[in-house]
Amino acid sequence: MTHEELKQLDHQYVLQTYGRFDVDIDHGQGATLYSLDGTEYIDFTSGIGVCSVGHANPRWVEAVADQAARLGHISNLYYTQPYARLAQTLCERSGLAAAFFGNSGAEGNEGLIKLARKYSFDKYGKGRGTILTLKNSFHGRTITTLTATGQDRLHHSFFPFPDGFRYAEAGSLDALQGAAGHDVCAVMLELVQGEGGVIPLEREYVHDLAVLCAERDWLLLVDEVQTGIGRTGTLFAFQQYGILPDAVSFAKGIAGGLPMGGFLVSEKCRDVLGPGDHGSTFGGNPICAAAAQAVLDILDEDTLAGVQKKGRCLRAAIEAMGLPCLGATRGLGLMIGIEVKPPRTNKELAARLAQNGLLVLTAGDALRLLPPLTITQAELDRGLEILKQTLS
Ligand SMILES: *Cc1c(COP(=O)(O)O)cnc(C)c1O
Numbered sequence: 001m002t003h004e005e006l007k008q009l010d011h012q013y014v015l016q017t018y019g020r021f022d023v024d025i026d027h028g029q030g031a032t033l034y035s036l037d038g039t040e041y042i043d044f045t046s047g048i049g050v051c052s053v054g055h056a057n058p059r060w061v062e063a064v065a066d067q068a069a070r071l072g073h074i075s076n077l078y079y080t081q082p083y084a085r086l087a088q089t090l091c092e093r094s095g096l097a098a099a100f101f102g103n104s105g106a107e108g109n110e111g112l113i114k115l116a117r118k119y120s121f122d123k124y125g126k127g128r129g130t131i132l133t134l135k136n137s138f139h140g141r142t143i144t145t146l147t148a149t150g151q152d153r154l155h156h157s158f159f160p161f162p163d164g165f166r167y168a169e170a171g172s173l174d175a176l177q178g179a180a181g182h183d184v185c186a187v188m189l190e191l192v193q194g195e196g197g198v199i200p201l202e203r204e205y206v207h208d209l210a211v212l213c214a215e216r217d218w219l220l221l222v223d224e225v226q227t228g229i230g231r232t233g234t235l236f237a238f239q240q241y242g243i244l245p246d247a248v249s250f251a252k253g254i255a256g257g258l259p260m261g262g263f264l265v266s267e268k269c270r271d272v273l274g275p276g277d278h279g280s281t282f283g284g285n286p287i288c289a290a291a292a293q294a295v296l297d298i299l300d301e302d303t304l305a306g307v308q309k310k311g312r313c314l315r316a317a318i319e320a321m322g323l324p325c326l327g328a329t330r331g332l333g334l335m336i337g338i339e340v341k342p343p344r345t346n347k348e349l350a351a352r353l354a355q356n357g358l359l360v361l362t363a364g365d366a367l368r369l370l371p372p373l374t375i376t377q378a379e380l381d382r383g384l385e386i387l388k389q390t391l392s
Pocket of ligand 1: 251
């Protein structure tokens with residue numbers, strides 16, 4: 001099949017909900033992708049932060065294939081080794097107490113919302129179900145997580161939206177207290193706002209916010225769907241902020257490309273959700289769990305230290321180019337935003353880079369880089385070379 005034939009097929013039969021780049025991908029290896037006609041692309045996207053250990057990573061392929069040959073699915077009504085072992089690994093490496101597995105980031109965040117509301121209901125009764133979130137946040141595309149998302153531009157067309165969310169300006173404790181009230185049970189936030197433009201929260205603000213949550217008995221819910229699983233150079237970003245949240249969601253990078261999401265809870269919350277309170281048919285299925293176990297094995301302390309180093313080098317190299325269309329870089333680890341200077345737009349630059357063999361993402365008004373955490377120096381150099389040649 002040619003690129004044009006594939007495009008035509010897609011437009012005829014697929015619901016056109018994505019503004020796709022004019023690129024098809026057939027296969028990949030590491031951080032290098034190949035289209036149907038063999039064109040090579042350097043991947044600074046990892047899906048959207050999903051293929052954390054690169055494409056066709058041999059340890060990941062082996063784990064998936066072995067588990068598929070043994071047991072592909074069984075209901076969560078039965079015990080399985082991959083599920084329990086993965087939960088153990090995540091708890092031991094995060095300092096949290098217990099895990100729940102679903103299939104996506106939005107589903108993980110739905111779990112956090114249910115957890116916070118039930119925690120509060122069990123302790124205080126009705127009327128305390130409101131969750132504070134931050135402006136410019138992104139928490140998902142289900143009706144409830146879309147409501148939790150603090151971006152008015154996304155709150156259209158799908159009325160009625162559910163009650164129970166209020167938004168505060170990120171970075172201001174006063175704004176948060178202004179939005180508070182006796183009806184609040186939790187605060188949910190991303191430590192680096194991803195879709196909003198790769199904007200890290202200030203350490204001091206996060207610390208003060210955690211203190212406020214503890215004082216008011218609001219659960220501190222951290223959405224690590226994008227920042228989690230090594231993306232920022234520690235297994236979870238909260239580990240760099242010196243806080244221990246009450247619950248944390250994860251998804252994108254966890255299973256290296258297979259659909260998996262979920263959440264971890266602290267000791268305080270381990271008994272909030274009991275039998276029948278929450279569930280997921282596919283959640284934590286053995287193949288995804290085995291894939292995630294392989295991802296976590298690959299992302300050992302050395303690899304995570306490498307993520308921080310690669311992130312610093314990548315940002316320094318881009319800033320040193322002094323390209324007229326780009327401004328400062330920001331982010332944590334290999335989650336990097338690059339300011340785009342008008343009249344150029346991030347969409348236009350991303351499309352030109354794709355034409356020249358480098359895949360990058362956009363977020364807010366910025367370019368966003370989320371390369372595989374295992375990207376090699378040679379692939380990084382090749383990507384930087386394309387960036388420089390295209391944007392000079
Ligand atoms: C991508 C993302 C989500 C939504 O994840 P899905 O798997 O698409 O449901 C939620 N929160 C954050 C921070 C994200 O980056």
